[in-house]
Amino acid sequence: MNFFEHQDRARRNSRRMVFLFIIAVVLIVFAVNLAVGLLFFSFFEFGAHEMQHMKLNASMKAHGIVSLITLMVIGGASWYRMSKLRSGGDMVAVGMGGTWVDPDSTDPALRRLCNVVEEMSVASGLPTPHIYVLEAEKGINAFAAGYTPEDAAVAVSRGALDQLNRDELQGVIAHEFTHILNGDMRMNIRMMGILYGILAISVIGRGLLHSGGRRKSFIGNRKQGGGGPILGLGLMLVGYIGVFFGRLIKASVSRQREYLADACAVQFTRNPDGIGGALKKIAGYSSGSQLKAADREEVSHMLFATGQSFWFSMLATHPPIEERIKAIDPRFRPEDMERRASADTAKNQRSGIHAAFAGSSDPWAFLTGKNEKVAASAFAASLNQDVESPDPEHLDHAVQTVSAIPDTLLHAARSRSEVLALFPALFLAREKDMRESQMGKVEEMLNLKFAEKVAILTKEAEKMHPLLTLPLSDLAFSALRQLDAPYGKRLTDLMEAMVAMDGKVTVFEYCFVRLLKRRLAEAQSPNRKPEGGKCRGKQCREALVNIFSVLAWQGHDSEALARRAFLAGISRMLPMDVPLYEAPVNWERDLDMALEVLDGLDFMTKGELVQALLVTAGHDGQLSLEEAELLRMICACLHIPVPPVLPEVAVNRG
Template identity: 70%
Template sequence: MNFFEHQDRARRNTRRLVLLFLLAVLLIVLAVNLAVGVFLFSFFESGFQGLNASVKAHGTVSLLTLLIIGGASWYRMSRLRSGGDMVATGMGGTWVDPDSDDPLLRRLCNVVEEMSIASGLPTPHIYVLESEKGINAFAAGYMPEDAAVAVSRGALESLSRDELQGVIAHEFTHILNGDMRMNIRMMGLLYGILAISVIGRGLLYSGGRRRSVISSRKEGGGGHILGLALLLVGYIGVILGRLIKAGVSRQREFLADASAVQFTRNPDGIGGALKKIAGLSAGSHLKAADREEVSHMLFASGQSFWISMLATHPPVEERIKAIDPLFRPEEMKVGVAPGTAGAGEGRGRSAFRSSDDPWAFLTGKRETVAASSFSEAVLQDVEAPPPDRLTHAVSAMTAIPDPLLHAARSVKGVSALFPALFLARERDMMAEQLEKVASVMGEARLRQVEGLLPQARKLHPLLSLPLSDLAFSSLRQVDREEKRILVKLMDAMVMLDGKMTVFEYCLVRLLKHRMEGMERTGGTERKRYGRGQCRDALVRIFSVLAWQGHESEILARRAFMAGISRILPMDVPPYGVPLDWTGDMDRALPVLEVLDMTTKGELIQALVITASHDGRLSLEEAELLRTICACLHVPVPPVLPQLTA
């Protein structure tokens, strides 16, 4: 099952979640009507029968119940609009500076960065649950641009590097599969179901302290009875909520475990983490009061369930056996000494080193790559990524000069990285471009940019865009005004010579796209379109790609026809030379962003056919394809070296 199939499945699961939620609401409304009826029967002289005959009274009770549930869900979802950061901080998470010197935190950041490059996702914010000694983690957010990964202090101190890498790979799989978006929506919906129990608890508490408003005959009795009834009804909601989470979450955990093994090529990593959860006294238990609300997001169950069918995760022993069929319970590990798990991790680099560096070719300046490498990277099986994907990602990080990595990880230095990457390929107007940096961002930032330029020029072009995504976690921490100034600077640098290279367009477009994703709170999904509704945008994007990658109009027309006939077989449009290629791209990408996921997969295959029609895929074509994919919310890992032409 590839990325697009997983995304479609996640959307089907979301629709299933909504149907289950509506069914739960219906049951709760019926139970509340029954509870209120019993209360009124007990405390009104006229008895229950008269009220029972009144459809209006029951309608009022139903409407109030629906308003409470709907209002509580709306409130919670509005609080979660900022994405994963809100969930992580709500659980007591502390943000981790990507440039941290702490060995355990440095190791965590390195592992997350490796997974970001391997999966083609922008680096998420990283949090540590400092007060949690159990081994656990979760990923939260609506989309990769607002994602957060949180890890418990117990996981940092108890897990080896390989085991931590297995846990992080598991969480990244949830991001790739679209599970993360559904999880955060589930939090909002199920919060409304729990609201009735909160009201019942409040009435039960207050009923014993003051005279009941409804009943003048029994001091506090009415409040007690109604509160107890609503509390019981509320627990029906709790049980229904757990059943919904269990029904949606359980199978996904097996799939994420399998994908983590495929990513890391090391079953002992995630397997060892699960064995430690089973063997250590703290297990995966969390102390946070909100652990019930996020239980479906966690790497392992953060609490105990007295009925197994209510558990959001399969039993740990079953998950271990799925990874290691020869597992025996007596093999459970009993942990490592706290504080030693990350000893020896380098400050700037991953501790992992490949004995045979597959990125050694980066010392040369090859400017063509195999077309198959791009389509395979995008259309890979999410449950079984290529065997060396993580190894190559780690090796790619070693090929990035230390000063550039430091700038990508530094909140204070990340704004200088983007101008430096831009200027690294600039030759004609370097002096004017540097003057523009000084006038827009100041002399201090100019000195930072000049300091990064020598290393930026040494960076292989294939790593420029992946490095910009690596810097995204730090960029999210930059204040809004500085981000606005950065975008203003990048636009001004482009306008100086009145023309835009493919790389300049890709770098600036990706920067703007990621920032727009940050600002697009709430994960609002627009209506999905089919290919027929996006015909004009498809013509624009194929025309630009054919024109950029082929030396003559005849070759460009052939390439255009070869690709677009795959996506519009019944209505093949004519080719036209793009007169404003950057404008065509900017107009087409927002339209294609709302294509349905199946069509996006077919679109990318067709685009690769157009780009590689002349038998090669140039660096510019690869960067343009990567940018198109990012704007379509399709992650693209770096091209693998062994697939290089």
């Protein structure tokens, strides 16, 4: 099952979850009406037949009112909780007691954590999420939360930091990145909101029960208020019945995903001892994976391992820890398990330096002396593979990539105070006159202080291989999204002005700025409804023609070659109505329209589109690095993360 199939499955699961919860709500409404009806009839003494008939009519009217009130309570509570979660993963992490981790931290344990998360981000083609540590939690656990990768947060317990070595921590983070890539997070937050609404019924019931308990009439005359506690008890029981079935549904959705995420983590890291070792330590650790936070049950379906004990196994959101270990290591025997809570303590706290380059005399060596073209088949491997578990070579490459970025630029990418200066530095022109004009624009739209910082960073950026531009921007996004929205708008306006000043905007520059704008917009409004499945008809056909025309025109020197490349690709998407090729007159407008419309394709069709685009770009059997990076950028604009081009086929654009 590949990335596109997982995304499609996630949406089907989300619809199924909503359907099942609707059934649960209907049953709760029925149960509340039953409780109110019993209370109504038990607290009235019926006399004549006519009086009974009048009271029956009144009862029927009351049922309608009760149903409406119940739905309003559930819906209102769910809306309230969802509105609290609208800022995305940060809100969930902070609500669990998480402490934000500075990406530039020098604390050994935190540096190690940041390095692992950054490596996973680069390897999977995702922006780096915010990182949190649950300082009060001694159990070994973690979770990823958010609506999209742009607002994602990864939280790790202090117990995990203290007890896991680097390989084990890497396995846990790979597991969480699988949930980010698979689109599980949006459904997880929707679960939180709906369950909160169902729980509201029991909260109201508990309030009525407790308030009534303080009154003398609790067991006295039923006409003096004894109905309140009874109604409260009924509502509380009804509410907990709803929560029971809600948890049951949540568990049924979550369990299979955990097996899948474990398997993907093994494929990603090529190290079953990583995540397997983490699970074994949980099994043998005194605190296990237990959490103390009051909201632990609410996020139980997000956690790496069970955060609390369940008396009924069907309610557990995770498979038994022994079964997860056996799925990774069939030779595992529970009776052989020994406590490993203090194992590898010294190793756990080792420096966070990227081990792959410890002692390397030339960390940039992997970017030099390569072929001048990227084999189309090699890049196809990146697009064809299961994106939810990128090839282990991509993880190795990510370690090298982060190490190859100059320290000054890496520090700027991690710093909230310097990240604004980083992006202009990556796109300053080499010509003196044009550079001076661009620097003037930087000073105008930011300020003199930032302009001076841009000048310093530019000197380092000129030394950096162009292949590192996109990974560096992925690393910088974590710091960038912490800035207020006006700063993000100012940055994108500046970038648009800078790349347009020479009158020669490249497709790469255009896509880079568009991707930056899209990511910032989604980070600021993460709970917007995804557009999947809305691209149909004539508009979709026009968008397909536009994107294939631009790609063919960009990557081929002659119109004849461009025409053949265009037809080879678009015939896969429109086999019954193949259009004629026309060189784009206004490619920026055409590409802007195409990316906007085609983002509305369903994920299965997006998968077909990516393969067809690759046919066009690699029609001559090879890709320039610019073409390969452009394809990655286009995919990112369509919400399709693609791992980076591997170093053995990387070349300099210039």
